[in-house]
Amino acid sequence: MIRHVVMFSWDDEMTGELEQQFTEELTALASRLTGLRSYHAGPDAGIVEGNFDYAVVADFDDAESYLAYRDNAEHQDIIRRLSRPHVKSRAAVQYEI
Amino acid sequence: MIRHVVMFSWDDEMTGELEQQFTEELTALASRLTGLRSYHAGPDAGIVEGNFDYAVVADFDDAESYLAYRDNAEHQDIIRRLSRPHVKSRAAVQYEI
Numbered sequence: 001m002i003r004h005v006v007m008f009s010w011d012d013e014m015t016g017e018l019e020q021q022f023t024e025e026l027t028a029l030a031s032r033l034t035g036l037r038s039y040h041a042g043p044d045a046g047i048v049e050g051n052f053d054y055a056v057v058a059d060f061d062d063a064e065s066y067l068a069y070r071d072n073a074e075h076q077d078i079i080r081r082l083s084r085p086h087v088k089s090r091a092a093v094q095y096e097i
Numbered sequence: 098m099i100r101h102v103v104m105f106s107w108d109d110e111m112t113g114e115l116e117q118q119f120t121e122e123l124t125a126l127a128s129r130l131t132g133l134r135s136y137h138a139g140p141d142a143g144i145v146e147g148n149f150d151y152a153v154v155a156d157f158d159d160a161e162s163y164l165a166y167r168d169n170a171e172h173q174d175i176i177r178r179l180s181r182p183h184v185k186s187r188a189a190v191q192y193e194i
Binding site: 002003005007040042043044045047048050051053054055057063067070089091092093094095097 | 190192
């Protein structure tokens with residue numbers, strides 16, 4: 001199984017409403033994808049200082065399923081509208097679990 | 098439940114052997130902790146360019162269990178010996194799942 005992990009830090013223009021819409025649209029998309037075993041997206045809980053602002057962890061059957069999600073047209077549209085305009089930093093890993 | 102996510106990029110001195118030892122020691126520690134539901138640590142699979150080098154995703158019952166892991170003396174010793182000397186960048190989020 002391939003786990004995709006990505007984190008973002010946002011610029012000052014990101015709002016809680018936009019962040020919630022991002023979570024809702026990603027989660028709705030995830031529920032319709034094949035090859036996706038588990039999907040959790042959400043904002044940092046504020047437990048410690050110095051963190052990034054947002055994380056997504058998604059478990060796929062294989063690398064092909066991850067790449068289909070990455071390149072999915074609806075996914076790209078969500079990114080274009082909601083996250084990309086506010087991304088200050090991005091960190092990603094895909095790894096075998 | 099609180100999910101802790103952390104990624105590292107390494108300096109040029111990090112080796113596959115050190116990375117494997119890091120994974121093994123973290124995983125062995127995790128198996129002995131209370132309040133920890135799931136733990137997966139490992140190197141980036143090389144599917145896409147521009148990623149960080151290593152990720153850990155750990156699911157805890159609550160924030161207290163996460164903080165106990167963070168501050169655990171054996172955990173701190175693993176970090177001191179194996180990861181910290183080679184960390185170029187670090188990104189972390191804890192979020193509710």
